Amino acid sequence: MAARTDVSTAFPPPAVRRLLVVCSHPFDATFALGGVIGAFVRAGTHVRIVCLTHGRRPDDGARRAARATELLDAARRLGVEEVSLLDHRAGHLQGNTPEWLASELRAVAGQVDALLTIDARAPGSHPDHVRAMRTAQHAAAELHCPLYGWVRRTWDAGDEPADVIAVDCDRARQRSAISCHESSPPSDDPIRELPRLDETRDFLTVVQQGLASSEPPGSGHRREADDMEIVRGQREAQEVMGLHESVRMDELGDFFPRAMTAAGEALAARGVTPAGPPVALYQGMAEEKFDVTAGFPVPAGAAPSGDVVVATLPGGATVEAIHQGSYDGLSSTYEELTAWFKDNGMTPPTVMWEEYLVGPESEADPSHWQTRIVYPMG
Known part of the structure; x- marks a missing residue:
């Protein structure tokens, strides 16, 4: 539990030791979340901020660097020393899958007990806020942590809904942090309408409950398997551009480089950036050949091009596991997954896919390679 330093606070934030704040834009951390972040810091919580972009709009190098410096200064005024800015383009987060963005979050998150982001479930929410929330949901599920959402008050004062958490905010810290933004958002930017700096409280929702580590195997949440865990997830449908063939097991080693090269060239010709790591979609097996x-x-x-086709990874519920190590050891991970399905009275679906999170292109040591295996359960 966090060591509270202000016991007189009537409405403290949830008791969290290590909080990861997920923002789509630097202004979100101050204009929207600044009061709550200050409250968590005042309560003794260690806070880390990860911002997915450098601003509300794509900017040149000089302005990007300025906004990064402004956020670092603002975070220090909130009492936060650890800040990471990822290099995604503002307004284009929808081009990246939440799973891929969540893997980037986990790479910089360190130890985390809870996550905080803007609750973007209301109609009309900014698309980048929606993607940041979906990303935080995936990260929270994989880290087995609760996800709190900051929500703007839309009800009469004193008439709070039962499912919100009132938090006494540190407005002095928030105003000081906001003043660090020399490149302030335009006067018509909706972010300016989010904070209520004249009010003493902000409100949180529980976007997603944490998963208790004491839940038994077969509960549908988590199972430890040596250094691997098997989890249930939730995915949005995702299009994939690639080469489609029927391939024998001993031909996969030659097929994959050829397929990735063809897909990469097709994307480059269209000026399209991949929305995530390389992937292989398996749609059954016939006559000892994988589809x-x-x-x-x-x-x-x-759009497809020549031999390069467009397929769809199905959305909905999933069962997932990450294999750590060389591709030669994938068979043992599949054996563990098969045993998990059997333990839970299920049969593995014939359709599934692999996501190559870390591989030989970026890591020479095969022991550090990571492959996520995904079974759609819809």
């Missing part, structure tokens, strides 16, 4: 499409996730609406 496989290998390539890259792409934004919706991509």
Whole structure:
């Protein structure tokens, strides 16, 4: 539990030791979340901020650097020393899958007990806020942590809904942090309408409950398997551009480089950036040959080209596991997954896919490679 330093606070934030704040834009951390972040810091919580972009709009290098410096200064005024800015383009977060963005969060998060972001479930929410929330949901599920959402008050004062958490905010810290933004958002930017600096309280929702580590195997949440865990997840449908063939097991080693090269060239010709790591979609097996499409996730609406096709990773509930190590050891991970399905009275679906999170292109040591295996359960 956090060591509270202000016991007189009538409405303290939830008791959290290590909080990860997920923002889509630097202004979100101050204009929207600044009061709550200050309250968590005042309560003794160690806070880390991860911002997915450098601003509300794509900017040149000089302005990007300025906004990064402003956020670092603002975070210090909130009492936060650890800040990471990722290099995604503002307004284009929808081109990245939440799973891919969540993997980037986990890479910089360190130890985390809870996450905080803007609750973007209301109609009309900024698309980048929606993607940041979806990303935080995936990260929270994989880290087995609760996700809190900051929500703007839309009800009469004193008439709070039962499912919100009132928090006494540190407005002095928040105003000081906001003053660090020399490149302030335009006067018509909706972010200016989010904070109520004249009020003493902000409000949180529980966007997603944490998963208790004491839940038994078969509860549908988590199972430890040596250094691997098997989890249930939730996915949005995702288009993939790649090469589709029927391939024998001993031909996969030659097929994958050829498929990734063809898909990469097709994407480059269109000026399209992959929306996530390389992927291989398996759609069954016939006559000892895999029906496989290998390539890259792409934004919706991509068109096929020649031998390069567009397939869809199905959305809905999933069962997932991350294999750590060389591809030669994947069979043992599949055996563990098969045993998990049997333990839970289920049969593994014939359709599934692999996501190559870390591989030989970026890591020479095979022991550090990571492959996520995903079974759609819808």
